[in-house]
Amino acid sequence: MxxxxxxxxxxxxxxxxxxxxxxxxxxxxxxxxxxxxxxxxxxxxxxxxxxxxxxxxxxxxxxxxxxxxxxxxxxxxxxxxxxxxxxxxSEARQRFLEHAARVLVGAPTFDWVPAAAPVGRVEPSEVQERTQALRALDRRYGGIACHPLVLEHLHAVEPFIVVGGEEMWTAVAEVHELAGWTAFDSGMPGVALPHFSRALTLARQAENEALIASILTRAGRMFLHHNAPEDALKSFQLGFVAAHNSWADRRDLSDPARAIASLQAKTHGDDRVRARVLTLTALARNHLAIGDKATAAELGGQAVAAAANLRSARVDDQLRWLDQEARTAGASVLVEHIAHRFARRS
Structure with missing residues (x-):
């Protein structure tokens, strides 16, 4: 040559x-x-x-x-x-749906840690404010325009899940959900799926059933768009169950009998104390709504006992609501049980 x-x-x-x-x-x-x-x-x-x-x-x-x-x-x-x-x-969607099913029944799912350590201090409200601004950008200009900005936001805030509580877990889960959604809208479904998976994990850590339902609905829409109707249906069905669970946990007591049936079907292991306390409190409130003061008192007592070593603003809010309703209903035994919870704080 x-x-x-x-x-x-x-x-x-x-x-x-x-x-x-x-x-x-x-x-x-x-x-x-x-x-x-x-x-x-x-x-x-x-x-x-x-x-x-x-x-x-x-x-x-x-x-x-x-x-x-x-x-x-x-x-x-x-x-x-x-x-x-x-x-x-070929197995990616199946693994996601299996993960979603485990999340739904409350099985431990946390299988990663952030690559970087948290630097400085960030409040959950700050994370959510930036996320809302990026959502508005997505709605106006599309996912391709803002996906890189969402990833920058995620990189900055994800490390704080190791030092935060349920509010931070929810805030970062919403960023992962948006990262998945904008990746999908950018034509990158393979990139979207891991974000949806991590969003589910964090939403479960925060016991946020409504957010779990939202994530699964978005994933289902992505599967449907990419010609996987059976997987889309499974994702929508799991999302429906999460939405039903969220309905059962809400403060509205318009259908207590239905709420009791739904709540009684929920099971929680010994490692999910907050979820168990929230379920017991919701059951007590709904039993009180149908006039069953004895059962409400029993369940309220169980909730207070289970929460002995638990520090959660959400749990305390639920118990205060129950206390208000118990006083209105004249359920003195239930009021006494709840008083023990806050007496230990003073």
């Missing part, structure tokens, strides 16, 4: 390598469509694991058939990990 040909080949190889690196940079920046363009050129030239990298990006973009084709080419070139990539993608 002549020197001119060798130089041309060298320049070509350098150009392809440069495109591969640009693909890596675009992927790190979250610009998956740009990454796909760069990796596709490198994969066409059979550069290293470019076909595997391209397939991973294409799966995240929801372009599954093309991704699978590149996986098969990568396997033929000796990159056996591409087979695992196909399997993981």
């Amino acid at each position: 002549r020197i001119e040909e060798l130089l041309a080949q060298h320049e070509h190889d350098e150009a392809v390598e440069r495109l591969y690196r640009l693909g890596e940079a675009a992927e790190r920046a979250g610009d998956l469509r740009e990454a796909a363009v760069r990796f596709r050129v490198a994969a066409d030239q059979r550069l290293g694991d470019a076909a595997v990298r391209l397939a991973r990006v294409l799966f995240a973009l929801g372009e599954n058939s093309e991704a699978a084709r590149w996986c098969r080419l990568a396997v033929a070139d000796g990159f056996e990990e591409a087979e695992e990539l196909i399997r993981e993608n």
Whole structure:
């Protein structure tokens, strides 16, 4: 080969390598469509694991058939990990739905910690204020316009879940939910699913049934859009159960008999003290609403006993509401039980 040909080949190889690196940079920046363009050129030239990298990006973009084709080419070139990539993608929705089902029954689900430690101090209200502003941006300009900003917001606030309580868990869950929604609207369903999964985990930590229902509804809409109606139906059904649970926990006592039936079906393990206390308090309030003072007193006493070592503003609010209703109903035994809770605080 002549020197001119060798130089041309060298320049070509350098150009392809440069495109591969640009693909890596675009992927790190979250610009998956740009990454796909760069990796596709490198994969066409059979550069290293470019076909595997391209397939991973294409799966995240929801372009599954093309991704699978590149996986098969990568396997033929000796990159056996591409087979695992196909399997993981095909099972992604199933794993999400299994996770959602575990969340719904209250099973422990916390399986990750933030990559960074919290820096400074952030209030949940500040997190929610920024999230609401980004939601407004999404509604007006679309997910593509604001998804990078949502990720920046998430990166800044997610570390605070390790030092926060239920209010912070709820606030960060809402950011993950928005990150998933804007990723979906940006044409990246594979990116959206992990965000929805983490949003569910944090919503369960906060015992926020209404937020769980919202997340599952959004995930179902994404499945429906990407031609997975059976998975969409499962997600909607799980969301309906969460919404029903939220209804049963609410302060409105318009249908106490129905609420009692729903609440009695809820089970909580020994590790979910707050959830058990909230359920017992809601049961007591609804029994009081139908005039069953004895059962209300018994359940209220159980709630106060279970909450002995629990510090939760939400629990205290629920017990204060129960106390108000017990005084109005003349349920003196129940009032006495609740008084023990707040006497220990003084």
